[in-house]
Amino acid sequence: MAVETRQGHTFGDRMPRKEDGRFIRGRGKYVDDLQLPGMLHSAILRSPFAHARINGIDVSAALEHPKVRAVITGKDLEEQGLAWMPTIAGDTQAVLATDKVRFQGQEVAFVVADDRYSAQDALELIEVDYEPLPVIVETPRALDPEAPVIRDDKAEQTNNVIFEWDHGDKEATERAFREADVTVKQEMIYPRVHPAPMETCGAVADYDVGTGKMTLWVTSQAPHAHRTLAAIVTGLAEQQIRVISPDIGGGFGNKVPIYPGYVCVAVASLVLGRPVKWMESRAENLMSTSFARDYHMVGEIAATKDGNILGVRVDVLSDHGAFNAHAQPGDIWPMGFFAIFPSCYDAPAAYAEATGVYSNKAPGGIAYRCSFRVTEAIYLMERTMDVLADELGMDPVELRRKNLIPAEKQPYESVMGWTYDGGDYHAALDEALRIADYPALLEEQREAREQGRIMGIGVSTFTEIVGAGPKKKCHIAGLEMFDSAELRMHPTGKAVLKIGVQSQGQGHETTFAQIVAGELGIPAEDVEVHHGDTDHTPYGLGTYGSRSTPVGGAAAAVVSRKVREKAKKIAAHLLEAAEGDLEWENGGFQVKGSPNQRKEMAEIAFAAYTNTPPDEEAGLEGVAYYDPPEMTYPFGAYVCVVEIDKGTGQVEVKRFIAVDDCGVRINPMIVEGQIHGGLAQGIGTALMEVIQFDEEGNHLNSNFMDYLIPTSMEVPKVWETGETVTPSTHHPLGARGVAESPTVGSPAAVVNAVVDALSPYGVRHVDMPLTPSKVWGVLRENGVEPF
Amino acid sequence: MRIQVNVNGEPREADVEPRLLLVHFVRDTLGLTGTHWGCDTSNCGACTVHLDGEPVKSCTVLAVRANGHDVTTIEGVSSGADLSLLQQGFREEHGLQCGFCTPGMIMTATALLERTPRPSEDEIREAISGNLCRCTGYQYIIKSIEWAAKHNAPTRVEVMP
Ligand code: FES
Numbered sequence: 001m002a003v004e005t006r007q008g009h010t011f012g013d014r015m016p017r018k019e020d021g022r023f024i025r026g027r028g029k030y031v032d033d034l035q036l037p038g039m040l041h042s043a044i045l046r047s048p049f050a051h052a053r054i055n056g057i058d059v060s061a062a063l064e065h066p067k068v069r070a071v072i073t074g075k076d077l078e079e080q081g082l083a084w085m086p087t088i089a090g091d092t093q094a095v096l097a098t099d100k101v102r103f104q105g106q107e108v109a110f111v112v113a114d115d116r117y118s119a120q121d122a123l124e125l126i127e128v129d130y131e132p133l134p135v136i137v138e139t140p141r142a143l144d145p146e147a148p149v150i151r152d153d154k155a156e157q158t159n160n161v162i163f164e165w166d167h168g169d170k171e172a173t174e175r176a177f178r179e180a181d182v183t184v185k186q187e188m189i190y191p192r193v194h195p196a197p198m199e200t201c202g203a204v205a206d207y208d209v210g211t212g213k214m215t216l217w218v219t220s221q222a223p224h225a226h227r228t229l230a231a232i233v234t235g236l237a238e239q240q241i242r243v244i245s246p247d248i249g250g251g252f253g254n255k256v257p258i259y260p261g262y263v264c265v266a267v268a269s270l271v272l273g274r275p276v277k278w279m280e281s282r283a284e285n286l287m288s289t290s291f292a293r294d295y296h297m298v299g300e301i302a303a304t305k306d307g308n309i310l311g312v313r314v315d316v317l318s319d320h321g322a323f324n325a326h327a328q329p330g331d332i333w334p335m336g337f338f339a340i341f342p343s344c345y346d347a348p349a350a351y352a353e354a355t356g357v358y359s360n361k362a363p364g365g366i367a368y369r370c371s372f373r374v375t376e377a378i379y380l381m382e383r384t385m386d387v388l389a390d391e392l393g394m395d396p397v398e399l400r401r402k403n404l405i406p407a408e409k410q411p412y413e414s415v416m417g418w419t420y421d422g423g424d425y426h427a428a429l430d431e432a433l434r435i436a437d438y439p440a441l442l443e444e445q446r447e448a449r450e451q452g453r454i455m456g457i458g459v460s461t462f463t464e465i466v467g468a469g470p471k472k473k474c475h476i477a478g479l480e481m482f483d484s485a486e487l488r489m490h491p492t493g494k495a496v497l498k499i500g501v502q503s504q505g506q507g508h509e510t511t512f513a514q515i516v517a518g519e520l521g522i523p524a525e526d527v528e529v530h531h532g533d534t535d536h537t538p539y540g541l542g543t544y545g546s547r548s549t550p551v552g553g554a555a556a557a558v559v560s561r562k563v564r565e566k567a568k569k570i571a572a573h574l575l576e577a578a579e580g581d582l583e584w585e586n587g588g589f590q591v592k593g594s595p596n597q598r599k600e601m602a603e604i605a606f607a608a609y610t611n612t613p614p615d616e617e618a619g620l621e622g623v624a625y626y627d628p629p630e631m632t633y634p635f636g637a638y639v640c641v642v643e644i645d646k647g648t649g650q651v652e653v654k655r656f657i658a659v660d661d662c663g664v665r666i667n668p669m670i671v672e673g674q675i676h677g678g679l680a681q682g683i684g685t686a687l688m689e690v691i692q693f694d695e696e697g698n699h700l701n702s703n704f705m706d707y708l709i710p711t712s713m714e715v716p717k718v719w720e721t722g723e724t725v726t727p728s729t730h731h732p733l734g735a736r737g738v739a740e741s742p743t744v745g746s747p748a749a750v751v752n753a754v755v756d757a758l759s760p761y762g763v764r765h766v767d768m769p770l771t772p773s774k775v776w777g778v779l780r781e782n783g784v785e786p787f
Numbered sequence: 788m789r790i791q792v793n794v795n796g797e798p799r800e801a802d803v804e805p806r807l808l809l810v811h812f813v814r815d816t817l818g819l820t821g822t823h824w825g826c827d828t829s830n831c832g833a834c835t836v837h838l839d840g841e842p843v844k845s846c847t848v849l850a851v852r853a854n855g856h857d858v859t860t861i862e863g864v865s866s867g868a869d870l871s872l873l874q875q876g877f878r879e880e881h882g883l884q885c886g887f888c889t890p891g892m893i894m895t896a897t898a899l900l901e902r903t904p905r906p907s908e909d910e911i912r913e914a915i916s917g918n919l920c921r922c923t924g925y926q927y928i929i930k931s932i933e934w935a936a937k938h939n940a941p942t943r944v945e946v947m948p
């Protein structure tokens with residue numbers, strides 16, 4: 001059957017995706033698909049110990065392997081000053097270990113061979129003399145005065161503390177707690193999880209000795225930033241480095257950092273003058289590339305007896321693993337945007353303090369489908385809200401309704417220093433409750449309890465903070481967090497848009513074309529979007545923290561408007577009218593009051609190359625670098641219904657209702673898809689996923705049999721999505737980022753539902769993941785009979 | 788070892804190591820990179836191809852095992868500008884985002900519809916439960932497969948409940 005061709009989609013349409021044509025045919029081009037003439041393959045030798053001194057490495061047997069071309073160790077890199085690299089959090093990370101290994105799976109040696117299998121074989125031939133050292137796995141132990149100092153490579157480091165940080169008004173918050181009728185306090189752990197995109201991380205480096213140019217194909221969510229960092233790390237001139245981020249098989253934050261494998265392939269290609277590929281295995285992905293979360297938190301709320309919040313207080317111990325490779329939008333934010341924790345509630349006082357520590361675990365933590373720790377913050381707040389509701393004997397919905405920031409107070413100035421962008425939180429909650437039919441659910445729960453079934457209803461309401469970010473507040477490794485778009489119209493009225501953000505499945509080739517289409521009155525089919533090649537796109541900071549639409553999407557709108565300004569001059573020339581007499585109407589310029597004196601964009605574009613006004617340059621193009629004035633604040637209200645099997649402890653998510661407000665939707669179909677995917681990941685976090693270690697620091701979840709992610713069987717049959725649309729006051733299109741709201745809002749809704757189900761038995765909190773064995777234990781401890 | 792495999796209807800010959808996995812034979816030796824690789828433990832299904840018409844995880848099959856047999860990969864389910872009904876279904880119903888799991892999903896679903904032209908939702912969920920997708924939350928994948936099933940026999944009159 002022939003492909004259906006469609007014409008004329010624009011902003012706001014459910015346009016089928018442009019990128020699908022190649023993916024459904026198996027014609028996507030991912031990093032591992034690349035085959036270059038003469039390309040070599042590689043493998044990384046990793047530490048079996050979580051903490052050990054390296055007394056020596058013998059690579060001679062590996063070098064004798066007939067198919068091995070090179071073996072690189074930390075010593076070799078040290079000679080070039082490349083044994084350590086900077087992290088985006090301003091720390092250093094070992095590329096290949098020299099002095100010690102600090103987590104199990106750490107990179108020790110890099111083997112280059114003719115094929116993948118030989119490279120793996122040669123790993124067995126390398127002898128490393130390790131002297132095991134005491135290990136820190138449990139985060140609080142990092143603070144023990146007698147704990148071993150993990151980062152003894154850093155002269156100034158005498159303990160395992162990375163930072164101490166606080167934010168908010170401590171005194172006012174203490175006063176609120178003194179004066180409150182009711183206070184609650186809940187300890188909780190947001191466990192270490194992994195983004196686990198279906199494509200692992202990898203790179204191909206091709207150094208051309210003839211031109212001196214290094215081309216790096218990398219699984220990168222931020223190709224431009226990676227190029228700059230690559231230039232700094234390797235000392236190559238930046239214009240001699242070309243980073244190409246081809247099709248990316250999911251990122252979710254996993255593909256933001258620079259990993260040792262990327263540096264090693266580049267070094268190997270420089271040394272050998274041939275292309276070299278490195279592709280990590282799933283075990284390597286789960287063991288060594290960035291984890292997320294690992295937050296040990298205490299949340300407290302002070303309130304009046306009728307449930308008005310007076311103050312919120314948080315204490316956090318944050319585990320960053322062996323190197324601080326935390327994704328943070330600037331050194332003033334060692335906790336990312338955790339300071340959003342009072343969230344959508346009108347809290348008159350709030351205060352957070354935190355300590356970040358090293359441990360003998362993989363470095364991180366990255367923002368897994370998260371805008372820099374907002375996920376942890378919202379989970380903490382939503383869990384503590386339910387604890388407060390329990391303390392007050394109040395319906396959690398009523399408690400939330402009472403404390404949500406009223407729409408009249410928007411744009412709201414939060415006590416933590418954020419300016420919100422116009423959300424109507426009550427409307428979202430009302431809509432979620434309407435879809436859920438909350439009164440009927442409560443009735444159903446009453447009946448279920450009478451029948452001895454364990455059913456729970458969980459609610460979470462939240463605001464996110466996404467779109468980093470305004471240069472007055474944010475940077476990454478010193479780079480301002482603008483994003484960019486370059487638009488060129490061709491004589492035939494077609495356009496090319498080049499952007500600095502990077503899709504990993506979000507569908508930018510479609511949505512960004514829709515933005516231009518909406519602004520210029522041409523079909524989105526006529527706009528081709530380029531991204532992911534630093535030689536051919538304007539500088540941008542990439543895609544993470546839901547920043548594509550808030551920052552890159554705004555740049556696309558702004559550049560389209562710049563092009564329209566020039567188009568107006570050309571239209572005036574063509575219509576022999578004064579510019580001031582023209583108006584923009586339905587995708588063309590017309591003389592005010594005489595709609596038949598009109599020029600469409602396609603005609604104007606043609607004239608830009610064939611009939612330009614006397615005082616105008618030819619061509620029709622522009623570039624925009626957009627500095628967002630403020631963050632955007634997508635928000636939502638979620639309801640989760642669960643039932644627990646008394647015998648097995650299995651939690652079944654019966655229903656999940658998600659009402660999201662991401663402002664104006666560019667492509668509602670894509671928005672829904674993003675929400676579905678994020679909800680599945682949130683449910684995975686709540687019920688299944690955790691990275692664990694034994695006391696020796698052995699990683700216990702290095703494959704998909706031990707690290708369980710949701711399959712088609714663990715997710716509810718229907719994601720009951722709904723929407724409210726309140727345009728963002730901080731964005732030229734009224735849009736907010738959306739893809740992370742579902743992972744931010746859903747874990748708390750699930751846990752709240754499970755705790756609600758168990759509340760008749762006196763349960764107030766259970767830490768994630770709520771696996772059958774954990775819930776089974778809670779049931780038995782609380783005297784629930786299995787049958 | 789010399790093997791001959793009938794891949795997407797064409798005989799392909801190569802000298803391979805006995806330990807070479809079918810997924811690497813297809814991807815690296817033949818350059819058919821639509822079949823993906825996503826795990827070490829036969830859990831993800833990104834590598835699903837058909838061996839004599841049956842879906843198999845090609846990371847779990849040695850290339851030599853395919854000697855003298857028929858292998859179909861995603862590149863073989865349609866040709867040129869044409870699309871199979873399932874490929875169309877995935878596009879119509881937004882059954883993919885990053886596209887990495889998509890070829891495997893389509894191969895699994897193709898085998899399902901060959902066996903069960905009108906699968907129930909539960910049958911679809913069960914059939915794809917060995918194919919992981921981290922992006923979509925599965926609902927639109929199910930709808931994509933239902934779309935293809937619905938268009939499978941356009942002459943048949945559907946009685947909808
Ligand atoms: S690669 Fe074959 S199942 Fe994962």
Ligand code: FES
Pocket residue numbers: 198249250505882883884885886887888889919920921922923
């Ligand atoms: S579409 Fe990305 S893994 Fe399925």
